[in-house]
Every structure is written in C-alpha cells, then in structure tokens.
C-alpha cells in the first residue's frame with residue numbers, strides 16, 4: 001500500500017503537465033526526450049546507424065553486399081569481437097583491463113614456441129590459453145588482492161606482458177606457424193564458414209548467455225552497480241572479480257591465437273594500442289565505463305559498426321587516415337550522446 | 348507504546364555487557380539488551396550515543412571488544428553479517444545496501460539466487476520465474492504494492508519504495524531478528540509512517556524487530572519497548588506509557604530514570 005498514492009500522484013502530474021503547455025515544439029521536445037531516455041535507445045540508435053551505413057555502402061559500391069565481402073568483414077572483426085565481448089563483462093563489473101593486447105601478443109608467442117618445440121597443436125593451443133589464465137590471475141592479485149586501481153594495475157601489466165613477449169622472442173617475429181596445423185584456427189572452415197567467424201559467434205553467444213541467464217551474469221551487473229551492496233548480500237567479491245579477469249585474459253589469449261594463425265606468424269608487437277579501439281567499441285555499444293550497464297549485443301553492434309566503416313572506406317578507396325578520424329568522431333559522438341542522456345535522466 | 352512487553356519469554360537474541368571502543372572513544376560501554384519475538388524494540392539516543400555501534404555488534408558487522416551474544420540462550424559469535432544472516436538475523440542498513448541498477452527481484456535474491464533444477468543445476472541458471480513469484484508473494488504478504496514496478500531498477504524508485512524493498516528483503520530472509528538503523532531518516536511523513544506500518548506487520552508475523560530512530564513520534568507510536576542510550580551506556584528502558592517530552596529529557600540527560608540500575612556518569 002506504500003506509495004500507491006504517491007505513484008499515482010506522480011503519474012497525474014506527468015499526464016497533466018503536457019496538457020498545460022502543448023505547443024508543437026514542446027510536444028516534439030518531449031517525444032525526442034522520451035526516445036532518448038528509453039532503455040533500448042543505445043541498441044536502436046546503433047542498429048539504425050549500422051543499417052544506414054550498410055545502405056549507403058550498398059548504394060556506393062557493388063561489392064559491398066556480397067557474401068565474400070561479409071565474410072571479409074567477419075574475419076576482420078572476429079578478433080576484436082572475441083576480446084570485446086568479454087571486455088563487456090569486465091566493464092559492466094566496474095573493472096578495466098588494458099593489458100588485453102599485450103596478452104594477445106604473448107599468447108601467440110608462447111603458442112608458437114610451444115609448437116616449435118615439437119608439441120602437438122592441442123598443447124600449443126592450451127599453452128596459449130594458459131597464458132590468459134596466468135595473466136588474469138596476476139591482474140586479479142593486483143586489483144582484487146592488493147586493491148590497486150584497475151587502470152593503473154593493467155597499464156603496468158600491459159608493459160610487463162609486452163616486455164615478456166619481447167624478451168621471449170628477442171624482438172623478432174616467428175614465422176614457424178605457416179604451413180602447420182596451427183593454420184586451421186585462422187584458415188579452417190566449419191560448414192563453409194571461416195573458423196575465426198565461428199569462434200567469434202561462439203564467444204559472443206557464450207558471453208551473452210552468461211550475462212543474461214546465469215548467476216554469474218546477474219552478479220556481474222550487481223557488483224558493477226554497487227560492490228558494497230553486493231558484498232553485504234554475501235557474494236564473494238574477490239572470487240567474482242578474479243573469475244572476470246581470468247576470463248578477460250583467456251579471451252585475449254584466444255584472440256592472440258587467432259591472430260597468430262591468421263598471420264601465419266606471431267609478433268611480439270601484435271595489437272599495440274588496439275586495447276583502446278576494443279574498449280571504444282564496447283563503450284560505443286552502450287556499456288558504461290562506470291559499470292553496471294551494458295550488453296554483449298550492444299558490443300557486437302559497436303564492433304560491427306566500426307568493422308563495416310573500415311571495410312566501406314576501403315571499398316571506396318578512401319585514405320586509411322580517414323578511418324582513424326571517423327572512428328574517433330563516432331566514439332566521441334556516442335559518449336557525448338550517452339552523457340547527455342544520463343543528465344536528462346537524472347533531471 | 349502499543350502493547351506491554353512480555354517479561355522474560357520470547358527472547359531470541361541478547362547481548363550481555365557488550366563493549367566496543369574505537370581508540371580512546373568508548374562507543375558502547377557495558378550494554379545489555381534482550382530482543383524479543385513479535386516486538387518492535389526502539390533504540391534511541393543522541394548523536395554519537397552508540398546506537399549504531401550496538402546494532403552492528405548484534406548483527407555481525409563489528410565484533411564486540413567484550414561481552415557475549417546469546418542466540419536462543421546459547422552463546423554465539425558472528426564473524427560477519429553473512430554469519431548472522433545464516434542464523435536468521437537480517438539488517439536493513441541505513442544506506443539500505445541495495446543495488447541501484449537492478450530490480451526488486453534481483454535485489455531480493457542477490458547472493459541467494461534460485462536456480463533451475465535437474466541436470467542443468469551445476470550451470471547456475473537463474474530461475475527468474477520462481478524468484479519473481481516469491482517476490483510477488485512476499486510483497487503482497489507485507490502489503491507493499493510496488494508490483495507494477497517490477498523490472499524497474501531500484502535506483503529509479505522513491506525513497507519510501509526503496510526502504511520498503513530493503514525491509515521486504517530483510518523480512519523475507521530473516522527467521523529471528525530484523526534490525527533497522529534509522530529506517531525513516533530520508534523519508535517524508537507519509538512514506539515514513541507507511542514504512543513503520545510495514546515494520547509493524549513484520550513484527551506481527553513473529554519476527555523480532557529492532558529499530559534505531561531519532562523521531563520521537565514514531566518511537567511513541569510504533570515501539571513496544573524503548574532503550575535509551577547516552578554516551579555509550581544504556582540509561583533507561585521504558586515499557587510503560589511515557590510522554591515524548593520525558594523521553595527527550597532522558598535522551599539528553601536532563602532526567603535520571605527511576606528504577607534503572609545504570610547511572611549516568
């Protein structure tokens with residue numbers, strides 16, 4: 001019975017006030033505001049932008065709307081999508097992992113040298129993924145165990161892991177991978193679909209499912225909303241956060257294996273600076289850097305938008321520098337839009 | 348005072364000679380308290396009198412420096428709020444400790460989720476249907492009508508609604524005692540009295556309810572028994588009819604209680 005009346009009172013006020021001032025401008029402003037504030041505005045806006053971009057590119061280039069081009073786009077975004085889908089989990093939990101791209105390089109380097117020592121493919125893959133587990137644990141010792149700010153901790157470990165990759169390889173790229181069974185990860189096909197694209201969808205579906213239907217996902221949103229309340233509710237925060245950073249490391253390691261396989265070689269300098277592009281795509285997809293909000297589907301749309309943009313500029317023969325500029329412009333608009341929405345909602 | 352306290356029986360949780368010091372500040376000094384089933388016990392006192400500290404020792408947030416806790420007459424100690432919760436003791440913290448970006452159902456079951464059974468059980472898949480059903484049952488049992496707000500994040504609800512959710516959650520899981528630290532501090536008059544009626548229903552269901560409050564009219568109207576604290580000590584326990592004016596005089600130390608053993612220093 002509590003608030004029954006107060007809810008009604010508020011409802012009345014809301015329904016009364018438009019009538020009080022219903023000039024067309026006010027009505028329009030109100031409609032715009034309602035659309036902007038709705039829960040789904042992120043995904044809807046992004047979906048519209050993506051469709052519009054696709055329509056424009058279809059119009060401009062005859063090659064755009066073809067199976068082979070879409071396969072090319074899929075291949076190009078597969079690694080970002082694998083890493084970004086798990087970064088969604090990290091950001092929703094209120095965490096941050098900037099070490100992902102160093103892990104990407106290190107896992108490739110480790111897998112390659114394992115293979116070079118005569119180990120079978122499965123062992124090399126496991127060794128690469130184990131790198132992800134280890135770095136995830138190192139990150140969580142710093143962030144969860146000692147309590148270092150995630151931003152600072154993972155900048156540090158980014159250099160640490162990148163440094164290990166350089167020392168391990170003495171700075172040179174290995175080319176041992178081409179012509180081995182390792183190629184299958186990047187070059188193989190499953191039911192006609194390139195294997196990286198299969199891995200991308202597997203990762204996306206898995207993280208989407210985890211976030212949407214499991215206790216883990218529900219607790220990730222909770223801890224991102226209020227760590228204090230989640231802790232008081234009896235959830236083990238360190239266990240949850242450790243698992244999140246391990247997943248983050250493993251996803252980056254998987255990305256590293258895909259990249260090394262696609263290139264037929266591992267590079268200690270692979271993916272430098274890409275962590276911000278990946279996190280940018282996650283933010284573009286409507287995930288809040290402050291935690292508590294975000295969806296894997298939104299991230300997928302964000303990654304797609306940036307991927308289609310790059311592909312389109314390529315098809316149209318536009319200078320690659322424009323890609324960097326436009327990526328930045330889109331991201332800046334998206335975060336500005338998000339902030340405006342937040343302010344409007346708080347009013 | 349609505350009903351006279353029953354002597355001796357119905358005690359679920361007691362503290363004996365509890366003491367807690369923070370450095371040189373003695374926040375709670377040699378305080379004993381009996382908490383009874385079906386009763387609303389109010390703890391009143393000036394700012395810094397030690398009310399919150401007393402509650403925190405009873406609900407597992409802080410460990411007493413000295414003294415013992417008895418649950419059902421047996422000595423017990425709580426290492427954490429979770430340990431107290433496992434014994435059926437729930438607390439509505441002053442800041443409510445709700446997750447703002449999640450809805451009522453998720454908040455009610457956070458940390459104690461219900462899973463789908465059968466072979467899928469190890470996957471910890473949420474059984475949202477069941478959680479939603481139990482939330483609805485609980486809210487209607489307590490006559491909290493925020494059903495239509497299901498799915499709305501807690502952060503978008505009014506202060507009174509949030510408070511009701513926090514109380515509904517505590518009452519849902521509590522089997523012995525529900526503590527509330529200043530449950531009406533942030534609320535308007537109407538919302539406050541609705542929240543206190545809710546606490547009354549929780550007590551009538553058989554739980555022991557303990558609340559810290561600064562609002563004398565609320566204490567007068569809803570509490571069955573009042574413990575007055577001053578400078579960390581228990582200076583009075585009032586069960587009979589008392590005027591608000593006299594209660595305030597006890598709180599500020601302008602009046603010394605009759606028949607109370609503790610003396611004010």
Ligand SMILES: Nc1ncnc2c1ncn2[C@@H]1O[C@H](COP(=O)(O)OP(=O)(O)OP(=O)(O)O)[C@@H](O)[C@H]1O
Pocket residue numbers: 369372373374392393394395396397398399400401
């Ligand atoms: N964590 C702490 N560290 C140091 N001192 C504390 C701590 N908690 C409480 N105190 C001190 O203990 C005394 C009692 O505090 P407590 O919070 O129990 O009072 P209270 O009766 O709840 O007051 P209020 O009505 O203001 O909430 C105060 O002097 C306070 O400063």
Ligand SMILES: [Mg+2]
Pocket residue numbers: 398399400528
């Ligand atoms: Mg207090």
